[in-house]
Amino acid sequence: MLREMKTFNLGWLLFAAVLLISALPFSQASRSKQHKVKTGVFRSPQFVLGPGSVANKLFSNIDFPKGHIALKSFDAEVVDESGNPIPLYDTYLHHWLVLKFYVRKGLENQDISKLNNSDYISGRNSGICQDGALDQFFGLGSETRRTKTRIPDPYGIEIGNPTKIPSGFVETWGLNVHAIDTRGVEDRTGCTECRCNLYNVTKEEDGTPLSPNYDGGLSCCYDGTKCRLKDGFIGIERNLYLQYTVKWIDMNSLIVPVNIYIFDVSDTWKKSRNSTGINSEHNCQVEYQVESCRATGSANDKCIDAKSVSLEMPFGGYLVYGVAHQHAGGTGSALYGKDGRSLCSSIPIYGTGEEAGNENGYIVGMSTCYPKPGTKKISKGETLILESNYSSIKQHTGVMGLFYILVAETLA
Numbered sequence: 001m002l003r004e005m006k007t008f009n010l011g012w013l014l015f016a017a018v019l020l021i022s023a024l025p026f027s028q029a030s031r032s033k034q035h036k037v038k039t040g041v042f043r044s045p046q047f048v049l050g051p052g053s054v055a056n057k058l059f060s061n062i063d064f065p066k067g068h069i070a071l072k073s074f075d076a077e078v079v080d081e082s083g084n085p086i087p088l089y090d091t092y093l094h095h096w097l098v099l100k101f102y103v104r105k106g107l108e109n110q111d112i113s114k115l116n117n118s119d120y121i122s123g124r125n126s127g128i129c130q131d132g133a134l135d136q137f138f139g140l141g142s143e144t145r146r147t148k149t150r151i152p153d154p155y156g157i158e159i160g161n162p163t164k165i166p167s168g169f170v171e172t173w174g175l176n177v178h179a180i181d182t183r184g185v186e187d188r189t190g191c192t193e194c195r196c197n198l199y200n201v202t203k204e205e206d207g208t209p210l211s212p213n214y215d216g217g218l219s220c221c222y223d224g225t226k227c228r229l230k231d232g233f234i235g236i237e238r239n240l241y242l243q244y245t246v247k248w249i250d251m252n253s254l255i256v257p258v259n260i261y262i263f264d265v266s267d268t269w270k271k272s273r274n275s276t277g278i279n280s281e282h283n284c285q286v287e288y289q290v291e292s293c294r295a296t297g298s299a300n301d302k303c304i305d306a307k308s309v310s311l312e313m314p315f316g317g318y319l320v321y322g323v324a325h326q327h328a329g330g331t332g333s334a335l336y337g338k339d340g341r342s343l344c345s346s347i348p349i350y351g352t353g354e355e356a357g358n359e360n361g362y363i364v365g366m367s368t369c370y371p372k373p374g375t376k377k378i379s380k381g382e383t384l385i386l387e388s389n390y391s392s393i394k395q396h397t398g399v400m401g402l403f404y405i406l407v408a409e410t411l412a
């Protein structure tokens, strides 16, 4: 009886909804159709992790929405074969990056890292780091479950524009996933901070000896390395996936495209002059080290490592969205205009529990900025200041201070 009642009610609800939709004025109905947001849930190829092990994979030609479209959001998390979310204290998600590549027709199913230089072109974001550094369209780390990636209407990231794809090439998407299995390790924080001693690593992946001042970071936790386990710990290998949810709209004239810029607080850029004029040569280090305030003798009552960089903008426009990327220990990051006005500040959200998305002590989200349209204008040539703060009560290795913004050249 109860079930029948439910069906009955649902029937009425549907009927009422149909009435409501057919009562909408035509223009509005067609507009909402034009703006119909589509959703796709995809999974990366599998990666296998046992206790202490590291996977840093670049997957080529991943499943991705096709056609001339505008991306509206990109959310991700690590899951097992049954789709169960894996908490960060089991599998620490160091980062994932979504990269665009133009690949010569016929080679799109090949492994990008094995292609000849002439057979692919990196379709990187709008800058400003040097080529090969921070080229991604989307990318986050441990904070992925609770960081908003939604791009507000009427904006979107335009992709698949046939007039922008070099002839003879196809647009494909690559996914870099860097994950560390910290089940049974001796020092969870040390493993997630990629401390070289815990990985017993003294050389980079390509064999170059590490500088003695390098205590930890990406160079010590490359694919296939292993973080030290507690004596006698035994655990099974797991098959894992990055599951990602993409939202998009078919491209249409009402969508205002946005450009992606990623800034790095460790960008040691300089100006250089050659026959074409003055150029900015960027050198984004991507990561840096925070020394403990006791070790540096800079112990004040705050013990905050405040790092900042001034960056000249080669573009202008209106800020639509902003978010920072920091690692555990981060206390906040902000972007300021030349006159000191705040453009966006992004603060870490630390987990306080056990469940996936709220793991105690991990950064499980970053706050985001959605400025009122037109209120945050960046002028071409303006020097912005990027600030990234960390607690320096303890040393932190391999930390990051990135800032990701979306900028529209015109307002809607």
Ligand SMILES: *[C@@H]1O[C@H](CO)[C@@H](O)[C@H](O)[C@H]1NC(C)=O
Pocket: 114, 115, 116, 119
């Ligand atoms: C790359 O180029 C070399 C020499 O031109 C060629 O022998 C090789 O087959 C190419 N590799 C791929 C994957 O296309």
Ligand SMILES: *[C@@H]1O[C@H](CO)[C@@H](O)[C@H](O)[C@H]1NC(C)=O
Pocket: 200
């Ligand atoms: C650490 O690396 C050295 C040299 O590569 C090797 O001899 C040693 O056995 C390794 N130690 C452990 C615990 O893996």
Ligand SMILES: *[C@@H]1O[C@H](CO)[C@@H](O)[C@H](O)[C@H]1NC(C)=O
Pocket: 274, 275, 276, 279, 280, 281
């Ligand atoms: C001048 O430097 C810029 C940036 O480094 C470079 O792209 C350009 O090709 C250089 N021009 C000449 C003529 O060397």
Ligand SMILES: *[C@@H]1O[C@H](CO)[C@@H](O)[C@H](O)[C@H]1NC(C)=O
Pocket: 302, 304, 306, 331, 332, 333, 334, 345, 387, 388, 389
């Ligand atoms: C960073 O720390 C400095 C010095 O304590 C402080 O003035 C600044 O407001 C902080 N910035 C952020 C974004 O937390």
